[in-house]
Amino acid sequence: MTSLDDLPIRDDLRGLTPYGAPQLEVPVRLNVNENAYRVPEAVALDIVQEVARALPEANRYPDREFDALRASFAAYLGHGVAPEQIWAGNGSNEVLQHVLQAFGGPGRSLLSFTPTYSMYPLLARGVGMDWIGVPRGEGFTITPEAVRAAIEDHDPDVVFLCAPNNPTGTAIPLETVRAAAEAARGIVLVDEAYAEFAHDRSQTALSLLDEHPRLLVSRTMSKAFAFAGIRVGYLAAHPAVVDALRLVRLPYHLSAITQAAAVAALRHADEMLSRVDALRAQRDRIVDELAALGYEPYPSDANFVLVGGVADPRATFEALLARGILVRDVGLPGTLRITAGTEAETTALLEAMAALSGAGSAAE
């Protein structure tokens, strides 16, 4: 019997644990920030037809340059973004990996502001680069001054700013993004996975792309577009950045089925996004009602809320799970992260939290 420890695995991978949020079949799943709503049926049918058109040509490799998809993303993003500024991958995690493969690697460093997305250190390690986590300020905010100081102190090759930030929900003001782009000698990537859920959607780093050729803005169809199962992420940047990413992608990395599905879904952007406002309302409702119960939810511009003031996160997690509700313990003391669900799911969550705090097990 061979175990992982017996294999000639890379030294820097020994002892690590893979990304692994639990995938449990429970009625109310509020743990990985998925869109609670299914793909609308009319849209699903159009996607199926587009995929059906692509299938007979599946004997050929797909369009390596995914031209139709790039045009669709550029049109969706607006802000004057052109198709040659678009890159895409099988989820934005793959896009982030491409960025680190092209601009990071051994001997180089990635800096981000903690707590933040747990994949950043894993992606950095995967390409053999160092990861530098700089703690955020009061209420998980980051100021232009703090960003400038961190970049001057550590001189990173790549900076990832998660805006709105996972797992805290915190927005990043555009002045802070601008400060990072000005201070860094390397690449600055703004991970806007949750941009569509922001209170003020005009605050996107897309508006800064023209000023900064080393600024990259990544997005995903997984959250607002209710497309997590298809795996499509993308970024916008200077066309020269896109040229760099071509050097590291695997040939034909986006399948013909993925391209067809994404192009069809983007034709229905309004419908795909139609539930975002409902989810934003449930997100705000979680903040308001949990605050009224005595918890300390952090302000959120994403589709989830980091809830502080949880006396025993493990116990609350288990008590919710016993009621068929799955949330996320991200390991921040005294907190749980809860994704906004449908109105009914959110009601179930809030009723359970009220029952738990009434029983004295939450805020004691």
Ligand SMILES: *Cc1c(COP(=O)(O)O)cnc(C)c1O
């Ligand atoms: C969910 C998420 C992503 C998107 O992941 P995909 O690979 O596109 O599904 C990227 N960044 C952050 C911060 C996320 O939370």
